[in-house]
Amino acid sequence: MLIAYIDEVGEPGAFVSYDHAKFKTSPVFGYAGFVIPEERVHDFSRQVTQTKREFFSFLHPTENYIPTWERKGAELVQKGAMERTKGRREILALRDLLEIVPAAGGSLFYFVREKAIGTPGQVWGSAPGSPETRSRIEERTLQCLAETINRLCTHADYKNQNILLFQDMINESQRKAQVARSYANIYARMKEHQEMRRILEAPAYIDSELSSNIQCADWIAALIGRACNYQLNSSSPYAWVGDTFREQLRGSFTYESTLQFHARGIDNIRHSELLSHSRPFLKLASQLSEDDRRKLQLIHAKASSPLALEKRQTHSEKSTDDH
Numbered sequence: 001m002l003i004a005y006i007d008e009v010g011e012p013g014a015f016v017s018y019d020h021a022k023f024k025t026s027p028v029f030g031y032a033g034f035v036i037p038e039e040r041v042h043d044f045s046r047q048v049t050q051t052k053r054e055f056f057s058f059l060h061p062t063e064n065y066i067p068t069w070e071r072k073g074a075e076l077v078q079k080g081a082m083e084r085t086k087g088r089r090e091i092l093a094l095r096d097l098l099e100i101v102p103a104a105g106g107s108l109f110y111f112v113r114e115k116a117i118g119t120p121g122q123v124w125g126s127a128p129g130s131p132e133t134r135s136r137i138e139e140r141t142l143q144c145l146a147e148t149i150n151r152l153c154t155h156a157d158y159k160n161q162n163i164l165l166f167q168d169m170i171n172e173s174q175r176k177a178q179v180a181r182s183y184a185n186i187y188a189r190m191k192e193h194q195e196m197r198r199i200l201e202a203p204a205y206i207d208s209e210l211s212s213n214i215q216c217a218d219w220i221a222a223l224i225g226r227a228c229n230y231q232l233n234s235s236s237p238y239a240w241v242g243d244t245f246r247e248q249l250r251g252s253f254t255y256e257s258t259l260q261f262h263a264r265g266i267d268n269i270r271h272s273e274l275l276s277h278s279r280p281f282l283k284l285a286s287q288l289s290e291d292d293r294r295k296l297q298l299i300h301a302k303a304s305s306p307l308a309l310e311k312r313q314t315h316s317e318k319s320t321d322d323h
Contacts, residue, residue: 002156002163003041005217006033006148006203007073009112009225012140014120014128018233022128023119027232028259029140030112031148032224033217035155035163035254040104041213048212051097058086058093068209073222079237082244091244094219099248107155107254110224110274111148114232114262115140138177145178146185149199151256157195158255165203168214175205227274228259234282242275249275 010026018024036044055071056063076094081087101108116123126132149165156163170178182202189196208214223245226238253271260268266280 001038002035002159002161003038004033004035004152004163004165005213006031006167007217007221009221012137014123015115015117016119028112028114028228030144032110032221034101034106034108034220036104036106044104045212047097047100048216051093054093055090058089070209070215073218076219077222077226082240095245095248102252108220108252109254110257111151112224112228113144113260116262142181146181149182149185153195153198154256155254156198162198162200164200166206167203169205169207231269231279232281246275
């Protein structure tokens with residue numbers, strides 16, 4: 001059996017630009033982490049704990065280690081981390097840890113979806129903080145989680161293994177919604193997608209304070225988020241992420257790992273290509289004038305508007321009826 005540990009990449013709210021006053025957190029949302037055979041879970045957990053002890057010793061050399069202490073991924077994979085002695089030691093320790101995953105028969109994993117660019121009003125036709133906007137954000141979360149489960153099931157089927165999935169604890173109302181949607185997705189797809197039988201239950205939730213492996217998933221999610229920043233942001237301060245991890249993690253990702261672009265007309269980025277210098281989105285953007293970029297941004301937002309989604313659904317249903 002395979003055991004997967006995942007955590008969120010980015011956040012599911014609206015995004016306009018990195019310099020926008022309000023909607024600037026992340027242009028992507030999804031999940032990332034790792035998959036490992038059940039018989040290697042305890043050994044790897046000890047390796048993660050040892051790495052966490054190293055982080056603690058770098059940051060608090062005169063204090064006693066506390067088992068419940070956490071090093072959050074967002075703090076670990078900071079801009080300029082490799083320029084500071086302590087930060088560099090942490091990043092290199094993380095790299096050593098992640099190199100162990102394929103050696104233990106496991107894989108790194110990510111599924112990240114680019115968000116439509118625009119305010120909630122531009123993208124969803126709703127006001128920030130309104131029930132409609134909250135509903136759209138929840139739906140984005142559920143869709144990405146369902147696609148993550150689908151891809152992990154495909155990976156498990158390729159390995160001829162069953163799989164269980166764990167993720168970081170969330171609030172109770174979110175947990176219930178995600179479990180219900182996960183079960184619905186799994187059972188709805190089983191008839192035509194036999195790989196869905198590989199997952200034995202909907203995702204279970206563990207407090208990262210108590211699970212070293214969930215903490216490791218958080219570190220991986222942060223790493224993937226920074227790599228996405230480099231791919232989508234021309235002034236990204238995270239070029240060092242690819243430079244530091246590219247060679248060591250080449251071939252370490254599942255085949256299904258993907259950065260999925262939104263209405264771009266370019267190929268998605270897959271597996272270890274996320275750490276490459278290719279940056280296909282920025283190459284496309286560099287060929288456009290400023291006026292064309294603004295027009296494309298508007299089209300990009302409208303492509304996910306409620307009206308556009310309704311029209312596409314109607315067209316799809318009509319095409320099915322015609323055939």
